[in-house]
Amino acid sequence: MKLITAKLVLKLLVACGLCLLLALSLNAQVQTQTNATTTGKTTQVNVERGEVVLVSGNDLVVKMEDGSIRHIPSVPESARVEVDGKQLGIHDLKPGMKLERTVTTTSTDKTITTVQSVTGKVWHVTPPSSVILTLQDGTNQSFKIPKGQKFNVDGNMVDAWGLKKGMTISATRVVEEPQTVIEQQKRLTGKMPPPPPPPPADQPMLVVVVMHPPNPAEPAPAPTELPKTGSLLPLVGLLGIVCCGFSFGIRMLRWI
DSSP states (O other): OHHHHHHHHHHHHHHHHHHHHHHHHHHHHSEEEEEEEEEEEEEEEEEEEEEEEEEETTEEEEEETTSOEEEEOSOOTTOOEEETTEEEOGGGOOTTOEEEEEEEEEEEEEEEEEEEEEEEEEEEEETTTEEEEEOTTSOEEEEEOOTTOOEEETTEEEOGGGOOTTOEEEEEEEEEEEEEEEEEEEEEEEEOOOOOOOOOOOOOOOOOOOOOOOOOOOOOOOOSSOOOOOOSHHHHHHHHHHHHHHHHHHHHHHHO
16 A cells, blocks of 8 residues: 555656656747836825824824824834934824825836747647647647737748648747836824923012001190180270161161
């Protein structure tokens, strides 16, 4: 039983080796050249600005320039922000920091030209779809015939219908495919939040002066005697005038 298994393994190894040699041989018979030509290039720069609102673990909340709030979860530890020439990580960010991300997208238009060439002897042809050629190493390989393909037979160009068994031919296939290569470069920079305003300069101390009303003046003691400010002479004169008037009035009554 073990002998049979060993033989099977040996046969499989030999078969794999033959397949590998055949594949290498076939690849050696078909020559392929590839060339890339740049036909155009465009560059687009997109700048986004925002302010750090919250840093919680590896989650970042940023207020964008247009006022929208953007939540950036699970920021990797390898992410770096260039601030004042220093590379800072997610845990170094502080609320109030200004962030600016510049994304430069470059689109390069290329034309990929693939040239395949093969030389062999026609062993069988099924026009216009396929042909089997006997290559220089004696192996046969089937090829699909592209639409409009021409073959060089002793310097004459013929199509698939002109091929006959035993002809030695060479064919070249040229395939051009447009391709756009997009490259992006991202740069993240930031600015520290402005320092807090300095405390106000020392102001003069407000001095409160309490003005007490003055004590009311004590009244002067009443004089014990009235001051001698008058005499009886005016009173005597007043009585004389009254008497004169009274006698004048009586005299007038007598005349009447």
